[in-house]
Amino acid sequence: MHATAVRAAVAVPTHEVDNRAAYLSFAFAYVFGHGSAVLSRSGLVLMPSWLPIALLATGLAGGTVFATASSLRARRGAPESHRRAEKLVGTAWVTGFAALALAITGLSTVFEEPELQTVLWPAGSTIVVGLIYIAEGAVRGNALHYNLGTWLALVAAAALFVPGAGFFGVLAVLGGAAYLLATFLEPRRLAALAR
Numbered sequence: 001m002h003a004t005a006v007r008a009a010v011a012v013p014t015h016e017v018d019n020r021a022a023y024l025s026f027a028f029a030y031v032f033g034h035g036s037a038v039l040s041r042s043g044l045v046l047m048p049s050w051l052p053i054a055l056l057a058t059g060l061a062g063g064t065v066f067a068t069a070s071s072l073r074a075r076r077g078a079p080e081s082h083r084r085a086e087k088l089v090g091t092a093w094v095t096g097f098a099a100l101a102l103a104i105t106g107l108s109t110v111f112e113e114p115e116l117q118t119v120l121w122p123a124g125s126t127i128v129v130g131l132i133y134i135a136e137g138a139v140r141g142n143a144l145h146y147n148l149g150t151w152l153a154l155v156a157a158a159a160l161f162v163p164g165a166g167f168f169g170v171l172a173v174l175g176g177a178a179y180l181l182a183t184f185l186e187p188r189r190l191a192a193l194a195r
Helices: 003-008 020-041 051-075 080-110 114-140 143-159 166-194
Strands: none
Touching: 020 051, 020 166, 051 080, 080 114, 114 143, 114 166, 143 166
């Protein structure tokens, strides 16, 4: 669904971030990216090894573009203190993923187990995203975003206890469902703010 069509259904208050298109793209990434990894790794479906990564990357790229565009739109005309807080939270994305890359590279190198990256990247990325959503939710006063972040961080950490392809199943089902639920609840949140 195109971002403009999604926005047209509910009037979005000025300075408010509309996350529907981003949530839907991230749901696609989790359901189809991690879901195809489950099918591929469990041997249920033969597919090219690049397909799960390509599906995940497509959804993540789309979601990132939609989230960035919504955030930039909401900043226009916002008070300076609001814009400064948004910039600080925005830089947390770079810091979080740089720290994650160092941690994963360090762990897989020190323990001489490069296959650790297979689970540490998806779980670590989801934990970082969850923690930044918590920060964004707090800065924006958006409980839905905050709660989604809390859920994602906890699910990703718990998924590390699930062996084999089941790890990706947890992310696909519980992560994907959380994004779909957030997509469904976002218009209600925006409508309440417009009143």
